Amino acid sequence: MREVIGQRRLLARLGEQAVSGDVAQAYELSGPRSIGKRTVATRLAQTLLCTSEPRAPGGCGRCLACRKIENGTHPDVRVVVRLMDQDRGDDRKFISIEQIREMQQDLALRPLEGAWRVVIVDDAADLSEHAEVALLKTLEEPPVHAVLMLLTPTPSRLLETIRSRLQPLPFRLVPAQEIADALAARSLPDARTYAAAAAGRPGIAIALASDEAARAARRALEKEFYRLVGSGLTDRFAWAVELADSERDPQKRNVLLESRLVDWSELLRDAAIRAHGVERPLRPERASESARLADAIGPRELVDLAIAFDRWRRDVVESNVNARMLLELLALRLPYAPAFAGKAA
Ligand SMILES: [Zn+2]
Known part of the structure; x- marks a missing residue:
């Protein structure tokens, strides 16, 4: 078609x-x-x-x-x-x-x-x-x-x-090669990188390749993750409250949650496979952060976390979870690595 x-x-x-x-x-x-x-x-x-x-x-x-x-x-x-x-x-x-x-x-x-x-x-x-x-x-x-x-x-x-x-x-997830070919055919830059980053979803690849705002939003979510990983519980709970209150509309709030869970499960997945000695990152540009996270958290724990985040993502998509509660649980469940404290990732 x-x-x-x-x-x-x-x-x-x-x-x-x-x-x-x-x-x-x-x-x-x-x-x-x-x-x-x-x-x-x-x-x-x-x-x-x-x-x-x-x-x-x-x-x-x-x-x-x-x-x-x-x-x-x-x-x-x-x-x-x-x-x-x-x-x-x-x-x-x-x-x-x-x-x-x-x-x-x-x-x-x-x-x-x-x-x-x-x-x-x-x-x-x-x-x-x-x-x-x-x-x-x-x-x-x-x-x-x-x-x-x-x-x-x-x-x-x-x-x-x-x-x-x-x-x-x-609809099924699309192979990275097919997305890369399609981006290249549309003369979009860095087709291979963005195709890999999209994890099977062409719309994300196109947005990343063609829209600086989409790239900036993605970088902001990554920074938010690494900042939280280096933060203690007080800062994390403040983050949870602020995010829960930032959007009144429950469906839009769920999208905020979903985008974080998608994003962060990918970062955890990258750290997890890195901890297992495999070099196939979804986000090569975050290789050094993935390595630091892999050093700080055990490989098993990283796999568990990546799976837990993906499961929460499904819960958010499929039902109306209590956003505030999920965010607080997320604050508790995020791994802690002092190596990320106070550093701008
Ligand atoms: Zn026509």
Whole structure:
């Protein structure tokens, strides 16, 4: 499929079928963040609504329809996301039933420009309970011109009655070589380094290779980790409180937690394999810190920590953990290495 990195086996048939209009009425696109779900949803919409002949999987990318879809202005493609307005009360934490009703009214009408109306719900796990039940009605009797795509990293949070009506499209981590080749093809710098750093998620590789802000954010998280490793409990608890209070919105707070757990489990993993004498770092630029951490903490403990952090990450993604409590536990569980005290990493 045009300009999609990875998922070849999954998408080859899907793309060919979509070109001839042979699509399911509803799909479940699942897989970790930054793996390409939104890109594939966009490409599938473009495949269906592209006006160039002959049709190609992913669309041509150049015709007016393809460009409108890319820019989010095509009248037959609707993206339903959680509204970010905090002041309107608690139900803005979810995709509301009103949003689903509005989508349904639209979906019932004939398409305006193409042969299809496409609805992308991202993230489907954000649907409120009522919204989910309302959506089920559409999935039970979809209009003939409707194609719905439900995107989520956590399909287990959807109602089973919903899932049973979706054709599953499970996304897998992408091999580093494939990501590196794709970055090089787009003339992005340091393809190999960023491909390795992304640990299978093309979106992260692209962000790191093309966006200084993404690189700075990553460096900031690394520094935060090493600073905490060199800090005592008083500083750590102050950190936990500050981070917990820095974001009121629980979902955004979970993203703050998740990004740290992803990042730090990789740093721990690097130190762990280093402690075992293996040289295959995800972050070669942090080789000296990994070596110092490996010297200070035993290899076994580092493996346990990396596993624990990854498990916590899953807990954060899959459920609404108590952020404050998790941060305090994290403060207690982080390894302590005086070698990092007072040093700017
Ligand atoms: Zn096109």
